Amino acid sequence: MxxxxxxxxxxxxxxxxxxxxxxxxxxxxxxxxxxxxxxxxxxxxxxxxxxxxxxxxxxxxxxxxxxxxIAVHIYERHTVLSKMLEHLGVSPEVAKEDACKLEHDLSDESFARIKEHFHKVIGEVE
Known part of the structure; x- marks a missing residue:
């Protein structure tokens, strides 16, 4: 992929x-x-x-x-990362832009841990 x-x-x-x-x-x-x-x-x-x-x-x-x-994989990353950044206090516009940058380069391992952590902290993030 x-x-x-x-x-x-x-x-x-x-x-x-x-x-x-x-x-x-x-x-x-x-x-x-x-x-x-x-x-x-x-x-x-x-x-x-x-x-x-x-x-x-x-x-x-x-x-x-x-x-x-591939599209579903990237879209999930974008959605989770955007919501994570917004939860941290980043404006929705900046969160969306930054998620676009992060979604491509973040390792699968790091993304899995981020998703797991935020699922525990704020519930479902997708």
Missing amino acids: QIRKSAEDYLEAILVLSKQGGGVRSIDIATMLGVSKPSVSHAMKLLREDGYIAMDRYGTVTLLEKGND
């Missing part, structure tokens, strides 16, 4: 957008991530070639199993 941070961000964005209902299109991803449409098109091409996503003839993006696995 070793892919680039930017690819993880794209997969996470697809997951979040798909949870909002409706089809996910490249323009939605570009808007959410604040990147250009050509950047998204290039990323979608690479993710499709590597078997992380599928796109239908209308441009609707769907996560395939291995893409979904």
Whole structure:
């Protein structure tokens, strides 16, 4: 499950957008991530070639199993880390930004301990 941070961000964005209902299109991803449409098109091409996503003839993006696995993994990290930082008194905006930075580089071991600790302290964090 070793892919680039930017690819993880794209997969996470697809997951979040798909949870909002409706089809996910490249323009939605570009808007959410604040990147250009050509950047998204290039990323979608690479993710499709590597078997992380599928796109239908209308441009609707769907996560395939291995893409979904990574997206869920990153989204969980983002959610837990954001809530942890907010619980520590960090503003929601800063907590979200910092969680984005941490979610990619934190080891699985450290994340598991953080999640376990905050589950004990504040209850369910997901």
